[in-house]
Amino acid sequence: MIHKEQRKKLKEVLGYHYTAGVLKILKENNILNRKGKPHGTSMIRNVFNGLNQSKDIENAILELYTENLEKDERREALKNELLGL
Numbered sequence: 461m462i463h464k465e466q467r468k469k470l471k472e473v474l475g476y477h478y479t480a481g482v483l484k485i486l487k488e489n490n491i492l493n494r495k496g497k498p499h500g501t502s503m504i505r506n507v508f509n510g511l512n513q514s515k516d517i518e519n520a521i522l523e524l525y526t527e528n529l530e531k532d533e534r535r536e537a538l539k540n541e542l543l544g545l
Contacts, residue, residue, distance in 0.1 A: 461510055461513050462507065462509075462518060464510075467508065467509065470508070470521065470525055473525055473529055473532070474524060474528060479501040479505060481524045482517065482520045482524055483498065483499070483501065485520040485524055486499055486516070489520070503517065504517055508521060
């Protein structure tokens, strides 16, 4: 379950439009709901907000978080390199 403090930290990196990225990760890993269909955006938001529990969705959110952190670090390193800092 994602707690309030964790949600704040995740939101700083992911922003508000994170569900599409999570859906993409779930699709790549062939993770479906109980009915054998892809998870919906509302379920992803509910897990993110701590209303529902799903380890698969939590893992996808964390994977997206780490991907975004790495992108931010690479962008910052490139910026510093180009600007000579």
